Amino acid sequence: MAREYIDVLRLPESMPWHYSQAVKVGDTVYVAGQVGAGEGSIEAQTQKAYESVVDVLAKAGATMDHVVRETVYLADRTKLPEVAKVRETFYGDRFPASTAVFSGSGDGYDIEVEVTAVIDD
Template identity: 30%
Template sequence: MTNKAIISTDKAPAAIGTYSQAVKVNNTVYLSGQIPLIPETMEMVGNDFRAQATQVFKNLSAVCEAANGSLAQIVKLNLYLTDLSHFPVVNEVMAEFFEAPYPARAAVGVKELPKAAMFEAEAIMVI
């Protein structure tokens, strides 16, 4: 029998659509995409890419913690950037939040993201 639970925390932005912040199935947690919204205000952190990337990883971390895990337990990370020239900055910011061994990862250039965000990340965590 599958053990499914919805993960929710007020330390990460509330869903802005028909989705959950994360869904846990047995020991795997599927984290929805996070954009750089400040949880308390639901406003964008600003127009600076580094600040947006930092907020996205803070939001992901909060959801991981709500699922009794941490960023260190992420096994797969999907990144979406509206401008791939920011790719080196993503690597720098990730180094502030992750340690080796790093999760598997994809980075995809996209035309646009919700609320005009420049960066979004989603993840799979195993706890």
């Protein structure tokens, strides 16, 4: 199957490595971790991370309704309730299979969200 490499943002040349924000294979979209760095509070960072996921999915022809799997990386497990409130605004009452990983220090990236979506319409 052919692969489509999807990038919404142009990454700076100073990045220590390069990657695609998403790769689409058939009807499946694999979205790399999206962060909300520099956005302040965990709520603001979470909002930004999920907005980035939405933007990448849109470029691939998908929406949050197509998300079947999600991994959320958090620097601080005590922030999970705040993250959950923002997350609900993107999923409503239908959530994908999800895993939360508590990673300790995020070096300014307090949350990172990666998803897999299946376009089955």
